[in-house]
Amino acid sequence: MAQVTVNQVKLTLPDGSIREYDAGITPGEVANSIATSLGKKAISATVNGAHFDLQWPINADANIAIHTMQDDTQALELIRHDLAHIMARAVQAIWPDVKVTIGPVRDYGWFYDFDRKEPFTPEDLGTIEAEMKKIINARDAVKTETWDRARAIKFYEDAGEPFKVELIHKIPEGEDLRMYWHGDWQDLCRGPHLQNTGQVPADGFKLTHVAGAYWLGDSSRPMLQRIYGVAFKNRNDLKAHMTMLEEAAKRDHRKLGREMNLFHMQEEAPGQIFWHPNGWKIYTQLQDYMRRMQEVDGYVEVNTPQVVDRKLWEKSGHWENYQENMFIVEVDEEHAREKAINALKPMNCPCHVQVFNQGLKSYRDLPLRMAEFGSCNRYEPSGALHGIMRVRGFTQDDAHIFCTDEQVEDETKKFVTFLAKVYADLGFDQWKVKLSTRPEKRVGTEESWDAAEAALANGIKAAGYDFELQEGEGAFYGPKLEFVLTDAIGRDWQCGTLQIDPNLPERLDASYVGQDGNKHRPLMLHRAVLGSFERFIGILIESHAGKLPFWLAPRQVVVATIISDADDYVHEVVAQLRAAGVRAEADTRNEKINYKVREHSLGKVPVILAVGAREVEERTVSVRRLGEKQTSVSPLDDLIAQLKAEALAPDLR
């Protein structure tokens, strides 16, 4: 008699106990075997670190942990992923001719891309939500199978789903394809999923908006319609999330910029900023601070032209590679001695090499750290513009460090240390560093890339920081570091950067005389700490919700009268504060103190001094700090001494 042998697998549970099962056992069955109640509560499992569907077979010894809805990470991933499918099913139920594509989970929710002629309207979102709730209430079972490629392709060709067919062609040969069914609705999907649609909380999700998105992220491919949703385990979490978004919207620098009268922008100069006195005060304070800091750190400051002949841009390579982003200036023949085509500089680097190239440089001059608060203009695509964070006219706190290969690592360490000090001074403790390595299209030898990438990695580690790797994201000439801050609603913005560039010194023929008496080519490190003043100020405003630290606040003190008999004293107080280096203004308007306090509080003025008969009499002021309800009375001289100290920039304290 033939003996049937079934392989056994040993599964190790989180408590360390080991159970044996027939190979091919599913996590669902394992959960049931542990306890019926666990079987009912189970939603998925982690098997050797991978997130497993309850229906997937386990064919080898493994560590296993069964998940329930109590496990937030897994529960939310499943809920959001199932909702992506449920939404796609709802859309196809309402509009059967819509083609489906992909629908991944993302922060707080998911999206799904559809191909449909007519645009989805905001009203459609409500219709889709209602249909989704029907599907959830139907509690349809979720089933999964693996299919071979040919069968899956045939299936999607018959179903008229061309995008799915294309996706399958992108999946490596030999891999089985996992098919999922939510009820009778089918999708190609990696999984895992919940076991029935009813496990998704019907009141914990919301469709938020529709937007275009290119198929496969490729702008030469068709544009699809992407519907975004957010989902949580219950209604309260959803509500909390929506409240958080409302709060974030209040910190939007575009809104605060208007309310605090910092700047404006208008149609005639898209992507460029009209700085008002208040906003410009922030800007100049920040610039003064950076200038002092850079001087201490061994930089020299230069200033270079705005409008430069195309000849230089041809030499630097910008004319060929960057022209579509440049503002081109053609000089009218009648006014020009010779007809010339110029461009507004999009970057400072070529000009800095011109400064470097004046006179002979020795190895003793290196590293040469050349800084400029360089105004640049770039013709950014219209859709990329965003408040003052992404603009067409901006000023970088730019510098180029001319140095030798051997100096790169030390310069990197020095720079990162410098940047960290600045960020800390400005109130940023949370920032990310990304190291972008060699891209496919590149110049230079493998050895030089090895060395450059290692120098950056070692430099940043030596400074005591960790980095994320972005493979293949470097510039064509060299690797780079990006220092990333986050805005009010969680969007990342690159601020600081450090890039190694052997290319531009070569193209523009920069050289120094080495110890050996021969000419050598220096490396160039492009670097910025804030990135651009415009973007950085945008981030500053959002992260402080407009309540800037005292030294940066454009309006630091308002001295407000309670009665008009206090006018003279108020003017005296303002004069003394100004003499002490504090930005102070008088508010002697014929309004009640309540009104004045409200207005200046909304204006984010950090200190309001109220003055009535008592204060005049006693030569004191009543002090109210922004955000505090309580007031205190202080002798005028004491307060002035205190605010004078507070008004100092961090590096001057």
Place this chain on the structure above:
RNA sequence: GCUGCUGUAGCUCAGAGGUAGAGCACUCCCUUGGUAAGGGAGAGGUCGGGAGUUCGAUUCUCCCCAGCAGCACCA
């Protein structure tokens, strides 16, 4: 640049095929009030720009510009 949405007073917004309205802000008057809006009066708009349909367009249609969300881009 692409898809969709939006554009009415300084700001936030309502409105309708018959050349516009609110609140706040602004100006003036009354009020001198002790910590987040005291009262009254007044002034303020080529309804983003251009063309078309119509007796008549700010409203409907088309084109352009700008903004917003996302995608793409980001030397």
